[in-house]
Amino acid sequence: MNYTETVKDITSVGKFHINLGLERISQILDLLGNPQDNLKCIQVAGTNGKGSVCTMLDAVLKEAGYKTGLYTSPHIFEYTERIKINQTEISKEDFSKYYENIVTISQKNNIDPTEFEILTAIMYKYFADNKVDIAVIETGLGGRFDATNILKKNLCSIITHIDLDHTDRLGDTKDKIAFEKAGIIKPDSLVITSEGYEAIKDKADEVNALFILTASNVSQKYTEALTLKGEHQKDNLALVLTAINYLFDNISEETIINGLKKVKNPCRFQYIKDKNLIIDGAHNPNCFQALRENLDRYFPREKKQYVFGCLNTKDYKKIIEYITEDNYIETLYIYPFNNPNACSYETIKSACPETIKVKELKNLDSILDKDILTVVCGSFYMINELIDKSLVF
Secondary structure (H helix, E strand, O other), X not given: OXXXXXXXXXXXXXXXXXXXXXXXXXXXXXXXOOHHHHOOEEEEEOOEOHHHHHHHHHHHHHHOOOOEEEEOOOOOOOHXXXXXXXXXXXXXXXXXXXXXXXHHHHHHOOOOOOHHHHHHHHHHHHHHHOOOOEEEEEOOOOOXXXXXXXXXXXXXXXXXXXXXXXXXXXXXXXXXXXXXXXXXXXXXXXXXXXXXXXXXXXXHHHOOOEEEEOOOOOOHHHHHHOOOOOOOHHHHHHHHHHHHHHHOOOOOHHHHHHHHOOOOOXXXXXXXXXHOEEEEOOOOHHHHHHHHHHHHHHOOOOOEEEEEOOEOOOOHXXXXXXXXXXXXXXXXXXXXXXXXXXXXXXXXHHOOOOOOOEEEOOOOOOOOEOOEEEEEEOOHHHHHHHOOHHHHO
């Protein structure tokens, strides 16, 4: 298979679905020789902030001289973005080779893996084959039954902010969701979190893991060095610094600062100055609350126009509330992107107050204005269609 054929196959109806559980990934990795057992991993779970924490850790560890593996999701433009060694994406050729090998093994043994399980198997095998020193692993959905959680042990579990998302699969309360996230905590290990949910404490006690609760009062020298902007990043940064201090006390303050200066996490409150454009993958109410707070802080009195689209599984009514509370909003553009689960123009418009000017977007370039801040938000699927990759990478 070439890469184009691989992408076509992996997004087919047979694989592009969610089916939580560890049986299939366990069978596949066992047939591959359990490469995950040869890795030193840091696992990161949570509702929001996982990607930021992972990219910060990866940048600091790379700066300190470690050969790092980084696994994140979702991708924005290419599947290869999810799997990196020393911040370099897996090549399309290697991605296709590993994919074909895993699919062939699965078919021969009557295993029917999901898309995410295949990607996770590729990642563990690729990292092990290339002998990374440290692998930083972002969970996909939940934690307890997420494919990444096939690990028997880890260096550390990090649990970021928890909020209501994927409630149909993870539970309809934050406590239930915290219980699912806590499933990544390993025996006799370390768990670091910024929120003291009983489910996380109880799991730590159950498996004799050291429980550490962080605070967001991070030294200014670190917040100023960090390339990622936003008040919410202080909580994420506190988690990262705590993990570094406990696990890698050989890493100097200077190295941490230099690493934070090199963090890249595209489309997370990313400002493209020459186009007066903000791109943010906010996709649930908590993310939008953080987005609004950041806009109020960094662009308090600028006129703004929003470009918004989202999946129909999201709480779009609450999200619209956050957007339309902006006193400086000029227009809300709705972009019904090409996804079977995307909200229609009519659905989103019906949730908007009559006082807001609402239009359907046809072309992003046609509305960009140096005198009005354009904010693109709501879905990575939408960003993939609207934004050119060269603009954000």
